[in-house]
Amino acid sequence: MQQLVEVFGVWLVFVNVLALSLGLPVPALPTLILVGAGIQLHADPAWPALLGVLAVSISASLLGDAAWYYAGRRYGMRTLQSLCRLSLSRDSCMKQTERFYSRFGVRVLTVAKFVPGLSMVSVPLAGAMQASLPRFLRYDGIGAALWASLGLALGAIFARQVEQVIDILSQLGGGTVAVLLIGLTAYIGYRWWRRRSLFKMLETQRVEVAELQSHLQTSPLPLLLDIRAPGLRDVDPFIIPGAEFADERKLEPILAAHPRDTRIVIYCACPNEVSAAWMAAQLRRHGFTNVLPLRGGIDAWRAAGFPVVAIPPGNASLPANAEASADA
Missing domain, CATH: 1.20.1310 (5 helical Cullin repeat like)
Structure with missing residues (x-):
């Protein structure tokens, strides 16, 4: 020892x-x-x-x-x-x-x-x-x-x-080290396989930012959901114009307020739009037929040169009469 x-x-x-x-x-x-x-x-x-x-x-x-x-x-x-x-x-x-x-x-x-x-x-x-x-x-x-x-x-x-x-x-002896290394490798491989399986399951069609911009010029407007958590909206206090805040864990307000043929676009701040894709899958299970994640989220929207809207400090609902900005 x-x-x-x-x-x-x-x-x-x-x-x-x-x-x-x-x-x-x-x-x-x-x-x-x-x-x-x-x-x-x-x-x-x-x-x-x-x-x-x-x-x-x-x-x-x-x-x-x-x-x-x-x-x-x-x-x-x-x-x-x-x-x-x-x-x-x-x-x-x-x-x-x-x-x-x-x-x-x-x-x-x-x-x-x-x-x-x-x-x-x-x-x-x-x-x-x-x-x-x-x-x-x-x-x-x-x-x-x-x-x-x-x-x-x-x-x-x-x-x-x-x-x-x-x-x-x-x-x-040395065999123990080999067994531990094999076990560690197997664990990491299993976690990686689970991530890949999740991504494959959620690998559905995305809507591109240019498509969303076109949709926002038509009627009826799509339901645009910002599912970033409140703290992340504090870090980046802007939203895409017309977006509503939502929580992917609480689908009841959406299910109660919107018909199943509503066109819905969801964006988040997570890599590969995982949370948005997961929420889209949940809404499809509840009968919604036209729901897609936004590829790249608000970052891709902003990078394409489209305007974002400032969120008033402390406001957790859709800002009214907020001033548009072309950058953050």
């Missing part, structure tokens, strides 16, 4: 946690558990060394998170969308994070590291939402401290059990 502590030393903890904070798929929590167990078994007293490792872990976490915070502050939605494209759960990563953030604000950072996928997007979202640096560092630091303390505490409490597991793995 002493050799284990030397291998997974303080500097490796720093590098491991920093890499995780920067978005690399590395298992930092197991490293903290192993180091916590090693310190508990071989340091007397153990608490000074544990506090030292805790400080190193918090510093590494804040350093990596600060990079994403400033990226979100400078580049906004582009940073969030890029991160969600890297996620194996891109259909939910942005929506889930934004809903947590809308409810708790920057305080969500205190628990973000405990929720898979939440930490990856909540940090740049805090920057995009213009959270002040002192508040960001305060809550992110608390979250980093709680997360690292959990790992070190688990290692210290179950030090003997951890040592027994390591001894068993050592006796099994």
Whole structure:
């Protein structure tokens, strides 16, 4: 076990946690558990060394998170969308994070590291939402401290059990590493296959921005739904003219208010229009015959040079008499 502590030393903890904070798929929590167990078994007293490792872990976490915070502050939605494209759960990563953030604000950072996928997007979202640096560092630091303390505490409490597991793995030799790598590869492959299956299921026809522009010049007008979550509309406070806000989890108002032959166009802020495509599929199941996601969402609309409408601050409904703008 002493050799284990030397291998997974303080500097490796720093590098491991920093890499995780920067978005690399590395298992930092197991490293903290192993180091916590090693310190508990071989340091007397153990608490000074544990506090030292805790400080190193918090510093590494804040350093990596600060990079994403400033990226979100400078580049906004582009940073969030890029991160969600890297996620194996891109259909939910942005929506889930934004809903947590809308409810708790920057305080969500205190628990973000405990929720898979939440930490990856909540940090740049805090920057995009213009959270002040002192508040960001305060809550992110608390979250980093709680997360690292959990790992070190688990290692210290179950030090003997951890040592027994390591001894068993050592006796099994290199085959154990191969089995673990195969298992990790299989897990990532399964998640990737699930994402591909979802995209294939939702790979229906999209409406192009030029087509939507033409539809908006005809009568009757299509029902245009903006299903971005409220916090993301705060980051990008513009909508396509004529759009109404909707929640893909709450279809009842749409089902009650519109006939099934209504032409509906849906847009979101998620990669590959996944949320919009999912909502379109749900509406089709309820009998709507002409519902399509907008390819590229509001970003493609804006990039094509079509006007957007500013949302009055704090207004969660369709803005009346809002001023059109050609750019954000």
